[in-house]
Amino acid sequence: MRPVKKIVYALPASVLFVTLYSLGREGNFSGEAKDGFLHTLASDNSASEMMHITDETLEHGSIIVAHQPPQTRKSRVVFVSRAQIKPIRYVNRPLPDPARLYKEANPQWMSWGPRLREVRDYFRYLRTPQVNCRKLKRMGGEVQCDRSGDGEGMDGHKYICMEPAFMLTQNQGDVRECLTLSFGTHFETSFDEVMADLPCEVHMFDVLDYRPLLAAVNPNVYFHQEGIAAERRVDIYSNSNATAQMFTLREHVSRLNLTNRLIHVLKVDIENSEWEVFKDIANDPIFNAVGQVALEVHTLDLVKDLNTSWSKNVPKEEWLQVTQAKFDVLRAIEARGFRRVLYWDNYQRAYPYFDDTGARYETSGEILYINTNWYDPAFRKRLADQGYEFRDVLQRY
Known part of the structure; x- marks a missing residue:
């Protein structure tokens, strides 16, 4: 061409x-x-x-x-x-074909089918970017003395795509023009603080009631002692002697009066519960209103009961069942128009997985997905027709 x-x-x-x-x-x-x-x-x-x-x-x-x-x-x-x-x-506006680009750089690479053949294919899939963002920005993070996190000692951070389609830089100081939902904050709020500085309206959620200082000092940041799940329920946490009300993403949006507002960034870091949650979200029309997803994924099932020797005594087919179930959820996310921009391992010394060849894989990692539909003016117009709020200047983008 x-x-x-x-x-x-x-x-x-x-x-x-x-x-x-x-x-x-x-x-x-x-x-x-x-x-x-x-x-x-x-x-x-x-x-x-x-x-x-x-x-x-x-x-x-x-x-x-x-x-x-x-x-x-x-x-x-x-x-x-x-x-x-x-x-x-x-x-x-079509994006580059990731299969063609990756195959050119890796002649042995084959297109992904619906079924994994090896456990290692799942990790290779995660590490294969699907599209490119021309303006990535790291949000938050703190240096860890034990060098855990991204391998360079940084943890708690996320990467966000700042291209104009995702409307994070043109809000002219109006926090209502940018909405971030952050599930699973625990005690690490550096990401939420940076998003609030854009500025964005930020809603933080966690099952622990620890009252983060950020929500107390910033009027545009809110904390909710609630969790996210595929259904409404109450979860009991025996290790903390606490209970928490769980809601779906749609229920959270409705209860907080955020209906018809775009969710510019959805951050989910909920310690292996993300698979249940995204089975629900990937089938909900509300997912169209999400611009990008910063998601921590886990394969702790591969080290059952967090015992690294577990996999040595388990048939290979059972390993594949674990990764195939997660692979299916990620493919369901892609089916909604989301594409993976980058992935990095979260290193935790206690929970690595070793396959039958002795290769080591980390059982948690971070993904950034972008909603490629947001590049399409016709798609954005359909959202606007459904009542979602767009700024005039960006409806012409």
Whole structure:
């Protein structure tokens, strides 16, 4: 595919010209515009009547993107060539194909199927990024003297994608324009503090009632002694002699009067209960309103009862059952349009897993998922039509 060579503003500011070196007669049409994203364009009459840029095509032409008045939130694109003027409709912004990119860098890599063949495939899957974020930022974290955490001694931090689609940098000081839900804070609130400084409205949740100082001193931070689960219930914690009310994500949103507000960041660090929770979330329409997920995942089942020698006496098929169940949940998250930007191991000396070859794997790690649907103006418009609040400037993004 040949890149876009230049952009000229020959019409009013609301009209954008993108000039291309080559255009085909039939097929798909896609190219890169000024914002750096690949654009796919389809005919107003039929999505199959599109044009495709290839190295073999020779015709020179232009694309005109004419933005309609702000009230309509629509764009109209017109293809212009020497021979014809053809109306084009904006379809979507596809992200790079991670399978193709990874296979080019790793010739032995094979596409993921629905079933894992080896336990090690699960960890290899986690460590394979699916998409790229061009502006990652580390949020919070503290240095650990025992070098636990990310291997460099940092723990408690998350990475967040700061690209414009996720609306974390253009809120102009209004905390209602950014919402973070943080499940499983325990005593580590550095992530929540940085998110509050963006600024964001931050709701922290934990089953322990320890009254974090951050919620007491920052009026935009709230603490709730509640947990998240796949159903409403009361959990009893024998090690702390405490009980906690558990709600689904949808119930939390409703009870806190956050309905129809976008959840810009959903942080979940709930010590191996994330699998039950995301089975529920991945099947709930409310997941569309989540921009990105900072998720800690665990495979402590591989060291049953936290006994590292357990796996030595267990059939390989049972190991696979453990990882396959978790793999299925992660694939359900992906089915909703989320893609993994990065993963890193959380090193804990007491709970490593060793497979049948003696290779070591960490039984907890951190994932950042981004909702790729948020790059799609048509998807965002559907959310707005459902009552979700968008800032005007970003509805035109």
